[in-house]
Amino acid sequence: MLYPLKFKTIFKDKIWGGQKIKTILNKDFSPLPNCGETWEISGVKSDVSVVANGILAGVSLADLLSKEKGKLIGKKNYERFGNEFPLLIKFIDANDDLSIQVHPDDELAEKRHRSKGKTEMWYVIQADKNAALISGFNQEIDKKEYLKKFNAGEINDILNKEQVAAGDVFFLPAGRVHTIGKGLLIAEIQQTSDVTYRIYDFDRVDDKGNKRELHVEEALDAIDFTYHDEYKTKYQATKNQPIELVDCPYFTTNVLDYTKEVVKDYNNLDSFVIHICVEGNYILKYGVEEIPVQTGDCILIPATIDQVLLKTNSGFKILESYIK
Template sequence: MATLYPLKFKTIFKDKIWGGEKIRTYLGKDFSPLPNCGETWEVSGVKSDVSVVQNGPLEGQTLAALLETHQEELVGKKVYERFGNEFPLLIKFIDANEDLSIQVHPNDELARKRHNSFGKTEMWYILQADAGASLIAGFNQPLDQEIYLEKFNSGHLTDILNKEEAKAGDVFFLPAGRVHTIGKGLLIAEIQQTSDITYRIYDFDRVDDKGNKRELHTEEALAAIDYNFYPEYKSLYKEKLNEPVEVVTCPYFTTNILEYTESVSRDYTTKDSFVIHVCVAGSYTLLYGEESLKVSMGDCILIPASINRVTLHAQKGFKILESYI
């Protein structure tokens, strides 16, 4: 059985009606075969799109096969006891050349009941934003299902949605149940539960190249929506150079931002979890034992739970999202 090491996976490209060019031009993934690449899946255990190892002796093996073989050595004892042979996180990049549909995701309980699936709690990190770009997260006023349906049925749904300007570096945490959409002009790194269940509420009456509108899930969404009003939807944090900053912690993942102009060692001994690095700026060399791996912007690296200590050797500086369970 091959020894585990930091893993990089083959990018899975997704064609979307609202996709654009930034996956290629900004992230440098110029091997995309798609003219409208809206998403890439970088680390995925979703059964229809399981990631395949790109680097090292395990090249060609699937994440699912590695998990079955290595179990807690790959993901950690507590994580394996909780999730078994289902990898619990999905890592994406999303390029919105047009507004995405207004949508909502079910929580664990509803997703299990309806789809035998995890729910979908997620977070967004804004990598790049065109001038004036915005997104929707939650409601802008207190309401209940009755008021929601009144606005929806009268064609005034957008009147009750919370619209936020978005710029590079912004973080939005989106627990399951929060109505949301990514707006035109945003390039986003997304960390989420392993789930591909989306209830599409409204799609701006768009049609595909055959003149067909996309399916809506109006009724399904009603039981999934969190109708509560919250005073703040953006995750407020203070940027710190050469010091980790925790930006999201929830039952499904914790994410830190590490922005460094110098080398740093990370000790994961107490985590009992795999760790994922999403490089959102710059580059570094990941040192582990006697080995090393070059990491550049747009790379996503899965560090197995069996590797307790790594060093991130900075050339000119880097910024990463560091996530674990």
């Protein structure tokens, strides 16, 4: 029988990683000196998540999906995605600026990599003073003008840089140039894809003195040069009711900021649901089972589960994601 699932965290050493995965999210990434990313729920073939709780502990997400199919992710989702789990959930700790990058859409990713594209969203869990990120362009621009600026070493002049704070949300459709800046701890929800085109990496070198590979030419076909007046997602933070942050073909995400217990009814939803705890703690009750959840935990609720109870004494804030 399926039940709410926790998975073993996959830790990623990155040149720009820091210590917040440990100090804020309470995850021990020893023996790595730093940690830039954790993959919390992943169906990416090179890094498939493994169940950590209950009678299914030790079973991979890939094997579980292959066996349970629509019971795990929903009938419509299984018809659409088959045996590939459709979302990748990460935490990202940027102790330094990440590279400026872009992701291809489904069509380009399939053509070049036999992969899905990457549309994603960011939720800022914690931000140091004056921390900033880049999303999109700060002016009307075309490919010709972009190349002119890039070749002149002036790419930063045309990118939209914004100071951010905890609770800020950015939706990043495939094709949007972006980067996470130094001092940010972020929860990322994205399509299952690990295809990234690195445009500029600030001339950094690794511990062997090597610069990381850039993908300047590949990125040109992926970039959406559309200029927008606003890139940050606007929403009204409200206690004790779900607030929608993002609704797109790849995922819907709500924020639940609760100071009391709540029953979540998923009876009319033909999808798995993921809870990402970004603040506080609660007990997730399903039948007679009670699963403790704290900041940094992620829970996969299978599609066959119609209802769960979230109990709390001190309050919690979670991101709730599914596919309509």
